[in-house]
Amino acid sequence: MMKLACVLLVLFAMPAATADGAEIKSEKVTISVKQTTVQSVLSEIERQTGYLFIVNSNVDTKRSVNMSAVNRSVTDVLNDMFRGTGVYYAIEGRHIILSRNEKMNSGTSSGSNEGQKRTVRGQILDESGNPLIGANVRIVGGKEGVITDLSGNYTLSGDFNDNSVIEVSYVGMKTRTSRIGNRSKVDFALNSDSEVLDEVVVVGYGTQKKVNLTGAVSTVDVEKQLEARPITDVARGLQGSVPGLTIYTATGEMGTDPTMKIRGMVGSNLGSTAPLILVDNVECNSLQNINPEDIESVSVLKDAASASIYGVKAAFGVVLITTKKAKRGEKFSINYSNNFSWKRPTVTPEIVETWEGAEMSWAAGLRANPNLSEQTNSCYLSWNLESIERMKEWERVYGNVNLSPEMVLGRDFDIIDGKMYFYRSFDAPEMFIKKNSFQQNHNLSLSGSSGNTAYNLSLGYLGSEGIIKVNTDQYDRYNVTFGTNTELNKHFEVRSKLLYTRYEYDTPYNFGPSSSYDEWYYLYRWPKMMPYGTYQGIPFHNVVTEIEQANRNNKSNNYMRISVGGTAHIIPGLDFEADYTFTHVSRFTETNGGQVGGWNFWGGAGMKNEIWTAETHNKVVRATDMSDFHVLNALFRYNKELGKHSLGAIAGANIEMYRSYGNTSERRDMILNNHPEISLTSGDQYASAYKTHEARAGYFLRLNYAFNNRYLLELNGRLDGSSNFPADQQWGFFPSGSAGWIMSEENFMQGLKPWLSHLKIRGSYGSIGNQSVGANLFRPLLTPTTTTWVIGTTGERSFGLPTAIRDGFTWETITTGDIGIDMRFFDNRLGLSFDWYNRRNSNMIATGETLPATYGQTPPYRNYGELNTRGWEIALDFRHRFNNGLGISVNAYLSDARSFYDKLSTNSRALGSYEGREYGEIWGFETDRFFTEDDFETDPSGKLVLKEGIPSQSYYETNGWFFYGPGDIKYKDLNGDGKITPGDNTIDDPGDKKIIGNSSPRYEYGARLDLDWKGVDLGIFIQGVGKRDYWGTGSVVIPGFNYLEAWYTHQLDYWTPDNRDAFYPALSNTGQSNQTQNFLPQTKYLLNMAYCRIKNITVGYTFPEKWTRKAKISKLRLYLSLENVFEFDHLGDIPIDPETRTSTGDGDYIGRSYPYSRNTSFGLQVTF
Known part of the structure; x- marks a missing residue:
């Protein structure tokens, strides 16, 4: 409220009897009270008029008054109440500020003091850089004193000298002093007094x-x-x-x-x-x-x-x-903000030139077949040594020529014996991805009050273009929020809120075999020889053509939430609150397949102009998913202050009922390819539906106690019930508690203030039941199916075996202990917090013991397992405003967590499932170096074999054609048995494996710096991870993963006799395996995913209020914002974002998915 006053109010030192304000004079109130406080009268005026009072600390609001006013103006009431008291007031909009200052005014000072007649000026700002209006400025020990004006400025004139001290005070702010010295201008920046304005x-x-x-x-x-x-x-x-x-x-x-x-x-x-x-x-x-x-x-x-x-x-x-x-009581206001941004991908793979990729595939292929004469990949692109030379020739002649998409037979490709040889190079990502895509965001809100009712309305729109250049994707979101709050009388108030959100995501249909294999996967799958042009005006079979011709899919989500509630003020300190919320979510998915055709060469017999998409894509699907969520929260709240004792209690109930249901309709064989409607199909029809239900109830109690603002205690208890457990296990009681000691309030600590402003030691311990484990684990479910083995080949309706269940199935119990310390230094400018914690799941649900195969069913789930997570967190904050008006704020944190499986239901001792295993462990080999010719000798048959003393790696030479040689990876023999093996892959015998890393993020951190000065603000936000390892999978990170498909520019640094210091080993075909040959999980190619990202930089300027007031604008700010600006990482040239995680696709999907983006934006924020 004080900061709002600083912006909105101007204090003129005028007597109350002469205060002016046309609008307030028209406001009438009726008040009839006896022996009540000034504060009570002011509160009643606020209630009847909507005005807000800002009261200086020098006004006695506890003074007893009698007041009888019937339909009188506010000014008359104030004049009567403060007549003869020396209290002044000023009016600005719907705010009134009161101050008592019998001998001060805003521009002059009175009294005398020994010294020289002089004048000092300055400005008083708060910690946010806003001017403080009505701040008291005086000479310590003297009579000179003034009040700051609209802009927070003051002028002191009087008899004082260089040793005189100026004191500035303002309610809710730390009082500050400064020796005048030889200065004629002395500015101040006041910080909040945390003892008055606790957050x-x-x-x-x-x-x-x-x-x-x-x-x-x-x-x-x-x-x-x-x-x-x-x-x-x-x-x-x-x-x-x-x-x-x-x-x-x-x-x-x-x-x-x-x-x-x-x-x-x-x-x-x-x-x-x-x-x-x-x-x-x-x-x-x-x-x-x-x-x-x-x-x-x-x-x-x-x-x-x-x-x-x-x-x-x-x-x-x-x-x-x-x-x-x-x-x-809130004044009517309008807020509008917008943001216009342009985004571009952070990093994407770059495919090597046509001839480079063919040569790399050829080199890898020679490892398996020294007599290699030709190669053909799975989409029937063929090449040989002659065509590779044709590719090079094409690049020399036409590489820098801006050719049309139309391809020329004999120049760009040939058909020889039914095989397709392509020479022309196409950059598919360049054709597919926009350099920049546009995004806009608009928000409008209106808020205010009328009588006893307050209201707010908020509207929002977000429109974001995708980065697909052809048949682009589009995301739109619409938000509406409307809320009211009405005081029926002094005992009852009611409230309501409506929240509605609709978002739509419109994308081209995906012709891949599953949702994981989308256009991004195929865009980076094939080499540049893939023909992305046309011949005789007809396109070739490729992913760009598919997206260009695809129908549109649409996913829409409607989220509506209605809340109604009320509060009853039963007696002072005791309230009853009840709120009911209904949420309805409806999701609609339109999947519009179809057919795509053109030159199809994927069959291996030349090319044909035909439809190439599978019949399974010639379909229209409509899916509807609905959910209803009912929530009732009701509670009693009690607070009481008894001298040095502070008591608080909450007791209540929470009831939730959730239901979800939906259906899917599908029909094949579209009649009109460009009109995807179920009614315009003629083929097979499919339908499915589902329905689920879940219910929860809980009764809770919380008790808070504080003594003398030093000793703190909180006790919690909750009795929970869930439908996810059998009837005899549906209820569980889970208690918790915490305590704290504000040590800095002890008498023996007072000598450390203000250096040590605050010191609190705290601790907590308690448990919570976890019911998010699935709704039917205790039920023997039967799955309907069709069976053909009973009666001939005709499918008969049947049910599978019921799932196995186990008696005693119950809650997982999550127990957490936390010890923390909070400190603040230097008058609360610097803060430091530290937490250490341990979280234990002591009844973790897992599958039981392995059962004989004759049992015919998987083992039932049971409560057997223990998982412990231990970690720590440290947070730092600093804020200060210098006398020149410069404000600085710094916030930073660092945290770490590790999880361990201390108990498992099946302790097989295997590397992936042994007790004591840390979550995220990566087991692998330690890389030694590349093999060299000196490691080998020739046996009598002319075959290269390892010299004596060199550990054998023959364990991994299993496919009959790959044998380790010069340029391949040499692993370290950690157990010294003379051979590289995984042992039996158990913790007892891991062979030469060891823990080489962990995929869990460690040492996560964030930091924010904010500066502001005279309306200009700068914010810099940094976020990162100090340690995370990742064993990369797929073509982008493993050269040769599919050696007949795309290779990437960062993989050009591979071992050859002329490039022995290469990063990658000699090329080979890994057979689409992420753990084989030269790419067994190992230290050399383990990805270091630690990073530091400049997440956001924002620069803004807020125009001075004296400029905007004429346009009835309270606040106007323009800003420029950069998102995901740049990052520091350890990935080198590997083109994946350091935040990449395992995707929903298979291992070959990494690096070939929808890219992350950087944003450049600008916008404005305006308040009327």
């Missing part, structure tokens, strides 16, 4: 002062982290903002939800280990449904003591989002 943090079903928190809770600066950035969803904006919160995406595809984890990458064998995402205390299935501009606060609850109050889905933490709400 309030949103926690489970309520708020707490940050100083009183005893659990592990982190908050996000929403304004800095989410606003004015070209992000498509909230989750991407939160990445790197909070210690212990891991967020990543498998690809850069639009409309996909990033994966979120809190404190570790794994927590259970089954179900989701993602955090519970709550928006206004109700679960939200996707952050795509929330407009970042609608968010008021974000808290991350990380330990059991903080999260347990939310029950069974909060076992792995909670992301608690609070949206902006209507506030009574």
Whole structure:
């Protein structure tokens, strides 16, 4: 409220009896009170008029007054109440500021002091760089004093000297002093007094002062982290903002939800280990449904003591989002913001030239066949030594010529004996990917109040073009939020909120064999000889042609949430709250296949002008998925202050019912290829449907106690029930507690202030039940099918064997212990927090013991297993404003987590499943070097064999044609047995394998620097991972993975007798294996995925209010924002983004998926 006053109010030192303001004079109030306080009268005026009072600390608001006013103006009431008290007021808009200053005015000073008559001027700013209006400025020990004006300026005149000291004070701010010296201009920047304005943090079903928190809770600066950035969803904006919160995406595809984890990458064998995402205390299935501009606060609850109050889905933490709400008494305002951005891929593979790729394939092929005369790949592209020379000739003659797409027989390709030989080079990614794609974001909000009702309306639109150049993809999102809050009387208030989101993702149909094998996979699959042109005006068979001719697929999602609730103020300190929320989600998917044709050469017999797509693509599919979610939250809230004792309690219930249902209709054989409708098909019809139901209930209690602002205690208990367990195991009780000691408030610590401003030691311990393990694990399900072996070849309806179940199936219990310390230094400017934690899943659900094959069914699940996650977090923050107005804010964190399987149901001792195994372990060999000619000798048959003393690697020479030779990888013999083997692949006998890395991210960090000065602001945000290993798979990272397909420019550095210092070994055919020959998992080619990314740089300028006021604009800011600016990593020339994770496709998909993007954007923010 103080910062708002600084922007909106101007204080003129005029008596109350002469205050002016045409609008306020027309406001009438009726007040009749006896022996009440000034504060009570001011509150009643606020309630009746919507005006807000800003009261200086020198005004006695506890003074007792009598007031009788019937339909009188506000000015008359104020004049009567403050007559003879020396209280002054000023009016600006809907705000009134009060100050008592009998001998001060805004431009002059009175009194005298020994010294020389002189004048000092200056400006007073708050920690955000806004002018402080109405700040008290005086000479210490003297009578000179003034109040700052509209711009925070002051002028002091009087008899004072160089040793005189100026003191500046303002309610809610730290008082500051400065010796005048020989200066004529003295500026001040005041910081918030944390003892007066403690930060309030949103926690489970309520708020707490940050100083009183005893659990592990982190908050996000929403304004800095989410606003004015070209992000498509909230989750991407939160990445790197909070210690212990891991967020990543498998690809850069639009409309996909990033994966979120809190404190570790794994927590259970089954179900989701993602955090519970709550928006206004109700679960939200996707952050795509929330407009970042609608968010008021974000808290991350990380330990059991903080999260347990939310029950069974909060076992792995909670992301608690609070949206902006209507506030009574708020002046009507309009806010508009926009963002226009252009994005481009961060990194994409580059395919080698046609002849280079053919030569590399030839060299690899010679390893298997020294008499090689020709090669043909799976799409029937052929080449030999003669055609390779033709490729080189084409490149010399036409490589720099801008040819049309039309191909010429004899120049660009030949057909010889039914085989296709192509010489022309095409850059398919250049044809397919835009250099820049456009994205825009618009947000409009209106808020205000009328009488006892406050309201807010928010509208948002995001439109993002994809980066596909031909038949481009498009993502659109629409947001509507409307909320009201009405005070019926002093005992009751009601509230409501509507949230509606619709997003659509429009893409070309995918003609791949599955959703994993999309256009990106095929775009980078084939060499540049693939013909992407036309012949006789007819296109060739390739992925670009398919996308150009494809019909459009559309995925749309409608998310509607309606909430109604109320609060009853029963007695002072005791409230009852109840809220009901209904959420309906409907998803519609239109899959529009069809047929694509042209020159088809994939059959190996020349080329034919024909339809080449499979009949399975000649279809129209319509799918509908619906879900209904009912949530009732009801609770009593009690707070009481008794001297040095502070008590708080919450007791309530939470009931949730979830139902999902849907159906899919499909029909084959489209009648009109360009009119994909089910009614315009004539072939086979298919249909399917599903329905699920889930219910949860919980009763919770939280008790808070604080003594003397030093000793803190919180106790939580929750009784939870879930339909995911058998009747006798459906309920579980899960307690937790936390305690804290604010050590800095002890008398023996006072001597360390202000150097050590705050010191708190805290700890927590508790448990939460995890029910996110699947809904039917305790039920013996029968699967319907058709069977032909009973009666001839006719399919008969039948059911498979029921799934095996086990008695006693029950909750997973997640227990967390946390020890933390919070410190603040130098008048609260510097803050430091540290947490150490251990999270244990002590009843982890896993498959049971291996059963005999004669049993005929897989082993049942049971509660047998233990997983421990241990880690630590450290966070640092610093903020200060210098007297010249420069403000600086720094926030940084570093966190680490490791998870261990301490107990398994089947401890086979295998490297992938032994007790004590760390999650993410990568086992492999230690690379020694490349073999050289000196390692070999010739046997009597003329074959190269290893010399005596060189460990044999014949264990991996299994395909009959690959034999290790010069230029191949030599592995280290770690166990000294003279041969390289994996032993029996157990922890007891790993052979020459060892742990070479771990795929889990370690030492995740984020840092943010914010500077502002005279309206100019600069924000720099850095995010990264200190350690993560990755064994790369597929063609992009393993040369020769499919040696007859594409090779990439970064793979040109391979071993030859003339290039012995190469990075890659001699070329060979790995047979589409990620663990073979020269590419067994090993230290040399293990990818170091650590990185430091400049995530965002934003520069903005806020125009001075004195410029914008004439246009009725309260705030106007222009900004430039860069997203994913650049990164430092250890990948060298390997063209994958360091955030790449295992994709949904097979191993060959890595690096050949929808790319991540960099964004350049600008926009404005304006408030009327």
